[in-house]
Amino acid sequence: xxxxxxxxxxxxxxxxxxxxxxxxxxxxxxxxxxxxxxxxxxxxxxxxxxxxxxxxxxxxxxxxxxxxxxxxxxxxxxxxxxxxxxxxxxxxxxxxxxxxxxxxxxxxxxxxxxxxxxxxxxxxxxxxxxxxxxxxxxxxxxxxxxxxxxxxxxxxxxxxxxxxxxxxxxxxxx
Numbered sequence: 001x002x003x004x005x006x007x008x009x010x011x012x013x014x015x016x017x018x019x020x021x022x023x024x025x026x027x028x029x030x031x032x033x034x035x036x037x038x039x040x041x042x043x044x045x046x047x048x049x050x051x052x053x054x055x056x057x058x059x060x061x062x063x064x065x066x067x068x069x070x071x072x073x074x075x076x077x078x079x080x081x082x083x084x085x086x087x088x089x090x091x092x093x094x095x096x097x098x099x100x101x102x103x104x105x106x107x108x109x110x111x112x113x114x115x116x117x118x119x120x121x122x123x124x125x126x127x128x129x130x131x132x133x134x135x136x137x138x139x140x141x142x143x144x145x146x147x148x149x150x151x152x153x154x155x156x157x158x159x160x161x162x163x164x165x166x167x168x169x170x171x172x173x174x
Contacts, residue, residue, distance in 0.1 A: 041131040044124030044174045047152075048086070048093040052109045052119040056083060056098040059116075063087045063094070077151060082106050084151045095122070095151065120158065120168035128155050128173040135159065147173070 053059040056074065064071040070088040077084055081104035087094040097119055099107035109119060125131045128147055135142060140163045147155035150172055159169040 040134060041125055041127040044126060046092050047122040047124050047172055048095045049121050050095040050097050050119040050170070051116060052097045052106050052113065053116045054098075054110050054114065056085060056096060059096045059098075060085055063096075075151065076100055079148060080105075080150070086151070120170050122156070122170040122172050124174040125171045126174050128157060128171060131171055132157060139163070 051059075060071050060074075063069040072086040072088075075084050076082075078100060081100050083098040083100050085096040085098075087096065097106045099110065101107075106119070110116060132142060132147070141160035143158040143160060147157050150156035150170070152172065155173045157171050159171065161168045
């Protein structure tokens with residue numbers, strides 16, 4: 001399952017980067033620059049893949065004790081209604097999510113997915129405000145009016161999964 005999640009995340013990231021690269025490449029070309037607007041922001045690297053887990057201690061133990069990964073301490077994020085734990089993978093991270101409070105979006109996710117599962121992917125952007133403006137113009141729904149401070153202490157927004165081929169996408173200021 002982890003391999004298929006990785007392939008799915010990598011495929012979406014590749015499509016997003018390719019689209020952005022194509023637009024930037026075409027917009028820098030003299031013959032096309034009059035027809036295409038320049039992109040005021042760009043996608044960066046895949047920051048993490050978030051996994052909702054019904055038992056945070058068991059999930060931490062799996063990655064730390066069984067798989068030998070470096071695992072962070074649990075951090076509560078009341079504004080987001082979650083407990084988070086990060087698993088370092090070298091080239092990216094996994095974010096383990098567990099509900100904090102009854103109104104947690106993770107609680108409702110786990111009601112539908114009892115054993116947990118992939119919740120979202122997070123991609124860095126170089127200008128989150130410009131990204132918000134441009135995405136709104138392109139009719140991509142953003143799940144909040146303003147960025148919130150995420151688990152890394154940086155502004156984040158979430159894009160509606162129905163506008164992103166079924167994937168909840170988090171954009172984080174690089």
